[in-house]
Amino acid sequence: MIKLLLIAFLAVTFTACGGPAKRAENNAERAEMCGGYTDQRTPTEQEKALLRTVTAIQDSVRYTPESVATQVVAGTNYRFVCRETTVGTDAARQVAVTVYQPLPGQGEARITAIEPL
Numbered sequence: 001m002i003k004l005l006l007i008a009f010l011a012v013t014f015t016a017c018g019g020p021a022k023r024a025e026n027n028a029e030r031a032e033m034c035g036g037y038t039d040q041r042t043p044t045e046q047e048k049a050l051l052r053t054v055t056a057i058q059d060s061v062r063y064t065p066e067s068v069a070t071q072v073v074a075g076t077n078y079r080f081v082c083r084e085t086t087v088g089t090d091a092a093r094q095v096a097v098t099v100y101q102p103l104p105g106q107g108e109a110r111i112t113a114i115e116p117l
Contacts, residue, residue, distance in 0.1 A: 037079060040067035051080055054099050054111050060087050063097055075102040081117065093117075 014037045043051070043065045055063045063082040071077040078099040098113040 026117065033070075037069040037071045037077075040069045040079075040081060042069040043080065047078060047080075050099060050101065050109055051082070051097065054109050057095070061085070062087060063095075066094075074099075075100060075106065077112075084114075103104075 032059075044066045046114045047068050048065055051063060051065050059073070062085045063080070064085070065080045065082050067081045078101065080097045080099065082095055082097050083092055084095045095117045096113070096115045096117055097111060098115075099109055101109040
């Protein structure tokens, strides 16, 4: 019985991660590992709009996305590398803004972290 459960667990885990051929294909295309973030890439217009939406309440700071990486969880984590500019000054720095977008019907997207780089 334990062997059967172990085999079933390994089969589900193996399938969820795409198996060796699919993982190799995905890694070649997006350099991601099962459960990890993708490589940083140029954000799409939809991803830029998401960042604008979640940072809209920030009146004194603007975030300009330079790149983004994604991680599939129960929803999606977006890790934007941004130029953070304080409005009315020339002060700017590079930061990582992490945004969590839950699954449909599970709430609104929100910032979970802003970290200097």
